[in-house]
Amino acid sequence: MQIPPKTRPRLFLVDAYALIYRSYFAFIKRPLMNAAGENTSAPFGFTRFLLDIREQFEPDYLAVVFDAGDSFRDQEYPEYKATREKMPEDLRESLSRIRQIVEAFNDPVVELDGYEADDVIGTLARQAAEQGLEAVIVSGDKDFYQLVQPHIHLMNPGRGGSSGVAADWVTEENADVKFGIPPSQVADYLALVGDSSDNVPGARGVGPKTAVQLLEQYPDIERLIENADSLKPPRASKSLSENA
Numbered sequence: 001m002q003i004p005p006k007t008r009p010r011l012f013l014v015d016a017y018a019l020i021y022r023s024y025f026a027f028i029k030r031p032l033m034n035a036a037g038e039n040t041s042a043p044f045g046f047t048r049f050l051l052d053i054r055e056q057f058e059p060d061y062l063a064v065v066f067d068a069g070d071s072f073r074d075q076e077y078p079e080y081k082a083t084r085e086k087m088p089e090d091l092r093e094s095l096s097r098i099r100q101i102v103e104a105f106n107d108p109v110v111e112l113d114g115y116e117a118d119d120v121i122g123t124l125a126r127q128a129a130e131q132g133l134e135a136v137i138v139s140g141d142k143d144f145y146q147l148v149q150p151h152i153h154l155m156n157p158g159r160g161g162s163s164g165v166a167a168d169w170v171t172e173e174n175a176d177v178k179f180g181i182p183p184s185q186v187a188d189y190l191a192l193v194g195d196s197s198d199n200v201p202g203a204r205g206v207g208p209k210t211a212v213q214l215l216e217q218y219p220d221i222e223r224l225i226e227n228a229d230s231l232k233p234p235r236a237s238k239s240l241s242e243n244a
Contacts, residue, residue: 011063014049016064017117028041038090135151148172189212
């Protein structure tokens with residue numbers, strides 16, 4: 001992982017549940033258990049993440065951001081995330097211990113009723129950049145690619161194991177590698193292809209390759225809809241014309 005040179009004080013914004021789930025499932029085949037028979041995989045993995053961030057990157061500031069229950073999206077779109085499996089009970093039981101760990105590190109915990117951690121992280125990242133800091137979002141969530149700009153970076157911490165994924169630092173220079181488009185078009189791309197993990201449908205018949213082709217013709221989904229009749233390929237033109 002190539003780390004860009006530090007040009008400003010760095011604020012690390014940790015997407016708590018993204019790392020909690022990643023820690024839990026990293027040990028799913030051989031869960032870590034304490035003497036009382038409690039699953040400690042998530043607390044252990046989350047602690048390692050916090051330690052590694054400090055040892056490798058020496059953040060000037062760090063905050064851990066949690067979801068605070070249902071958000072405004074659930075009210076506007078009841079099917080939002082409706083297909084997701086419920087949190088495993090042994091993971092749920094370890095959440096209080098994880099919060100205790102964060103408190104022991106003396107890291108601020110941030111959560112806001114009615115909003116997801118993504119919303120809070122995005123707002124804090126933009127505010128930090130505007131106020132002379134460099135924001136580093138610690139998460140593997142693809143939605144955050146749309147926020148990458150000169151002073152907002154994304155750090156995917158990766159995961160270990162035989163099928164592991166290496167850590168990755170995403171900046172404005174390499175942000176287009178994942179989707180084939182710049183950060184400014186990521187929201188439009190995701191609207192076209194949909195997001196099965198959030199139970200959000202995209203445009204019928206439009207997959208990743210077609211979405212990139214469409215966004216090469218017009219820069220955003222509004223103009224794609226305005227010019228739907230002239231789009232290529234024809235199936236995408238038909239899909240947007242009939243369903244916009």
